[in-house]
Amino acid sequence: MAERKELSNPDRKTAIIVGILFIIATAFLFIGETFYKPILSSPNYLDIAYPNSTLVIIGMLLEFVCVLAIPLIAIFLYPVLRRYSETLAIGYVVFRFFEAVLFVDSEINKLSLIGLSQQYLNNEVVDASYFHIIGSSIQHTNEWNFLIYVMIFCFGALMLYYVLYTSELVPRFISVWGFAAALFLLAGAVLTLVGGSIGFSELNFELIFAPPIAVNEMVLAIWLIVKGFNSSAKPEIKSRS
Numbered sequence: 180m181a182e183r184k185e186l187s188n189p190d191r192k193t194a195i196i197v198g199i200l201f202i203i204a205t206a207f208l209f210i211g212e213t214f215y216k217p218i219l220s221s222p223n224y225l226d227i228a229y230p231n232s233t234l235v236i237i238g239m240l241l242e243f244v245c246v247l248a249i250p251l252i253a254i255f256l257y258p259v260l261r262r263y264s265e266t267l268a269i270g271y272v273v274f275r276f277f278e279a280v281l282f283v284d285s286e287i288n289k290l291s292l293i294g295l296s297q298q299y300l301n302n303e304v305v306d307a308s309y310f311h312i313i314g315s316s317i318q319h320t321n322e323w324n325f326l327i328y329v330m331i332f333c334f335g336a337l338m339l340y341y342v343l344y345t346s347e348l349v350p351r352f353i354s355v356w357g358f359a360a361a362l363f364l365l366a367g368a369v370l371t372l373v374g375g376s377i378g379f380s381e382l383n384f385e386l387i388f389a390p391p392i393a394v395n396e397m398v399l400a401i402w403l404i405v406k407g408f409n410s411s412a413k414p415e416i417k418s419r420s
Contacts, residue, residue, distance in 0.1 A: 214238025
């Protein structure tokens with residue numbers, strides 16, 4: 180039997196950093212949403228977005244912390260994951276960067292609703308339906324961006340949890356849970372895309388499909404901070420792609 184290689188001290192520091200970044204990415208996302216989502220999701224968002232622009236901007240700024248945390252997770256994990264699959268380690272970095280780009284694009288679109296609301300409230304000439312049409316278009320674009328973002332996140336998560344499972348860097352129950360939760364979230368995104376025809380469009384996506392992976396990431400984060408990567412992880416496989 181091949182000897183199991185003890186993980187180095189830098190790996191312990193990496194585990195702590197990655198755990199903290201996972202918590203930051205998740206926590207700031209939900210905290211930011213509490214500021215702006217009730218405003219921008221309101222049927223009267225054109226009436227209230229600009230008057231409450233400070234709250235919306237604060238929420239967006241809090242969420243922008245996620246933009247930094249998302250790719251940093253993959254960057255810090257790369258040296259560890261590449262020992263077991265360089266291809267998947269690179270893939271995880273690429274998909275997390277795609278996430279960050281889509282995240283920024285979505286945030287910019289949301290912020291544009293503040294300007295639209297201001298024009299709507301100051302408008303004295305143009306028909307109000309004009310602003311409602313533009314606002315609906317922006318909201319619809321954001322919904323599509325969100326679902327694409329979720330699918331990219333899921334593909335990246337599947338890569339991560341596959342490597343974690345095969346390497347045993349963390350307990351396999353965490354890897355299996357994460358892999359299954361990512362598949363469940365991916366299925367939710369697909370069902371939501373076709374929801375108009377099969378009835379899933381009315382379901383609250385975040386309440387139904389997101390909790391399993393969100394809780395899993397917090398468990399993974401706490402494990403990495405407290406325990407780190409398993410010292411009895413499988414030997415590195417240099418030749419595996």
